[in-house]
Amino acid sequence: MSRPLDVVIVGGGTAGWMTAAALVGVLKPNVCRVRLIESDEIGIVGVGEATLPQMKDFNDLVGIDEAEMMRSTNATFKLGIEFLDWGFKGSTYVHPFGAHGQAWGGVGFHHHWLRAAQNGRPWDIEAFSYAVVASRCDRFEFPSRDPAAIEATYNYAYHFDASLYARYLRGFAEARGLRRTEGKVVEVVLHPESGNVDAIRMESGELVAGDLFIDCSGFRGLIIGQALQSGFEDWSKWLPCDRALAVPCDRAGRFTPFTRSTAREAGWQWRIPLQHRTGNGYVYSSSFISDDDAAATLMRNLDGEAQAEPRPLRFKAGRRVDCWRKNCIAMGLASGFLEPLESTSIYLVQVAITNLLRLFPRNPVDPALVEEFNRLVDNEYDRIRDFLILHYHANTREDGELWRYCRDMEVPDSLRSKIELFTRRGHLPQYKDGLFSPPSWLSVLLGQGLRPQAYDRLADNLPLDELFARMETLHARIDARTAAMPGHDAFVRSYCASAEAVRAPALAGADA
Numbered sequence: 001m002s003r004p005l006d007v008v009i010v011g012g013g014t015a016g017w018m019t020a021a022a023l024v025g026v027l028k029p030n031v032c033r034v035r036l037i038e039s040d041e042i043g044i045v046g047v048g049e050a051t052l053p054q055m056k057d058f059n060d061l062v063g064i065d066e067a068e069m070m071r072s073t074n075a076t077f078k079l080g081i082e083f084l085d086w087g088f089k090g091s092t093y094v095h096p097f098g099a100h101g102q103a104w105g106g107v108g109f110h111h112h113w114l115r116a117a118q119n120g121r122p123w124d125i126e127a128f129s130y131a132v133v134a135s136r137c138d139r140f141e142f143p144s145r146d147p148a149a150i151e152a153t154y155n156y157a158y159h160f161d162a163s164l165y166a167r168y169l170r171g172f173a174e175a176r177g178l179r180r181t182e183g184k185v186v187e188v189v190l191h192p193e194s195g196n197v198d199a200i201r202m203e204s205g206e207l208v209a210g211d212l213f214i215d216c217s218g219f220r221g222l223i224i225g226q227a228l229q230s231g232f233e234d235w236s237k238w239l240p241c242d243r244a245l246a247v248p249c250d251r252a253g254r255f256t257p258f259t260r261s262t263a264r265e266a267g268w269q270w271r272i273p274l275q276h277r278t279g280n281g282y283v284y285s286s287s288f289i290s291d292d293d294a295a296a297t298l299m300r301n302l303d304g305e306a307q308a309e310p311r312p313l314r315f316k317a318g319r320r321v322d323c324w325r326k327n328c329i330a331m332g333l334a335s336g337f338l339e340p341l342e343s344t345s346i347y348l349v350q351v352a353i354t355n356l357l358r359l360f361p362r363n364p365v366d367p368a369l370v371e372e373f374n375r376l377v378d379n380e381y382d383r384i385r386d387f388l389i390l391h392y393h394a395n396t397r398e399d400g401e402l403w404r405y406c407r408d409m410e411v412p413d414s415l416r417s418k419i420e421l422f423t424r425r426g427h428l429p430q431y432k433d434g435l436f437s438p439p440s441w442l443s444v445l446l447g448q449g450l451r452p453q454a455y456d457r458l459a460d461n462l463p464l465d466e467l468f469a470r471m472e473t474l475h476a477r478i479d480a481r482t483a484a485m486p487g488h489d490a491f492v493r494s495y496c497a498s499a500e501a502v503r504a505p506a507l508a509g510a511d512a
């Protein structure tokens with residue numbers, strides 16, 4: 001097909017507008033023409049407020065200016081996630097966007113750390129992570145571009161107002177020629193022989209034809225699920241949380257450059273600091289707590305005055321059997337759902353978009369491309385699933401049925417073998433495609449209380465006194481450098497203060 005493909009995106013949430021911005025930002029009009037349909041009446045989920053460092057790559061790819069985007073969405077910086085009470089009540093650790101220490105003699109730092117502990121020097125491993133130390137004292141600055149510098153050993157992501165982000169992307173895409181149509185889709189018209197999507201019918205009666213349809217209709221999965229019957233692989237036996245209550249509150253307390261996740265009796269609570277407010281939510285399993293008790297727990301545990309009533313959301317963990325079927329590709333919640341514990345949903349949208357751009361078809365249905373796309377997306381989902389299950393499974397909490405259930409449940413073989421390799425030899429999962437990297441696995445495996453019985457024997461090559469001296473120097477360097485960083489609040493105010501934050505004096509530096 002030499003003419004441009006007509007691409008129709010159904011849905012204008014984060015997934016729809018990210019896809020639209022990427023297609024018009026990256027592909028030329030002779031490759032595709034894009035139209036997006038959304039219904040203001042139906043609205044969007046609008047709760048995806050925490051992201052991963054890959055988000056910056058997406059912005060760069062599409063041509064989005066970081067400071068402008070952050071100003072427009074009341075955004076703040078994120079160096080990782082702090083987990084409170086997860087392994088057991090009273091425990092705390094940070095999953096940082098960065099490494100712990102340095103690999104010496106070709107051996108991962110944690111092996112040296114274990115050896116030091118077994119030889120009478122039980123350091124806290126977090127003291128060797130630049131991102132964790134900076135997080136703990138609420139400091140932020142951009143990582144160094146010098147790969148040899150200790151200040152280059154971390155990365156960052158954003159917290160933002162998801163509704164404002166969708167609005168920002170809309171402005172970006174419309175300025176580049178995207179056509180938006182407001183209204184409800186009421187029917188998906190399939191070709192009687194091929195079963196491909198020919199068109200969608202709007203409530204107004206208009207028939208919108210296209211070559212390729214991107215289903216960003218959210219949990220409904222209007223095209224991929226309802227019309228094309230791509231089934232749903234249910235993972236709720238491993239990830240039993242199926243509901244959330246979300247509520248914003250006034251900004252109060254620390255202005256942290258990290259998301260906080262606090263384990264509760266039947267799930268966990270998030271705290272996400274934005275410039276103008278703090279986002280909060282309780283993700284829980286309805287099998288282990290009532291909605292009323294969950295709401296009371298959430299409202300009891302806010303930093304500031306609630307700005308609204310808690311908003312209920314329902315979901316099921318799992319993914320579509322095929323995210324690309326016929327001439328339809330599902331993105332975002334239409335493709336599946338993994339709970340927001342590690343802020344992975346927007347990342348999954350980004351991955352699907354990047355793969356679509358890489359495999360962008362000349363003909364709307366090309367089985368080899370479809371198969372490859374689905375393989376890549378499935379792989380991402382499966383890897384994240386195992387990482388999330390680890391947080392629940394490796395616990396010694398005694399205070400709730402959920403925790404006992406998760407501790408006793410059978411986990412997927414792919415996770416079981418990772419846990420075994422780590423506890424026997426300190427071995428970390430390492431793969432080329434997909435989340436998460438070895439430093440992430442390390443922080444959660446250790447953070448949840450697992451300890452290797454033995455370290456890599458190559459670590460013994462370093463004389464003990466030299467090891468202790470290197471560790472002391474590294475520790476001291478991280479402490480000194482992070483102490484010289486600006487505060488997160490001051491950095492945000494100078495780099496990307498939003499109009500709303502500047503207008504409200506209580507927010508502009510009161511807790512700097």
Ligand SMILES: Cc1cc2nc3c(=O)[nH]c(=O)nc-3n(C[C@H](O)[C@H](O)[C@H](O)COP(=O)(O)OP(=O)(O)OC[C@H]3O[C@@H](n4cnc5c(N)ncnc54)[C@H](O)[C@@H]3O)c2cc1C
Nearest residue numbers: 011012013014015045048050185217218332333340345346
């Ligand atoms: C409790 C919770 C917390 C979350 N936190 C995070 C987080 O911290 N980080 C993260 O990365 N992700 C998070 N997510 C996930 C994130 O919110 C979503 O991945 C993201 O918002 C994408 O949603 P979406 O665009 O797929 O769907 P939606 O936002 O639901 O958008 C669906 C769109 O489809 C349109 N639509 C639907 N039906 C029709 C129709 N018939 N006709 C026309 N239009 C229609 C709607 O109008 C809307 O525009 C969270 C999700 C939940 C539930």
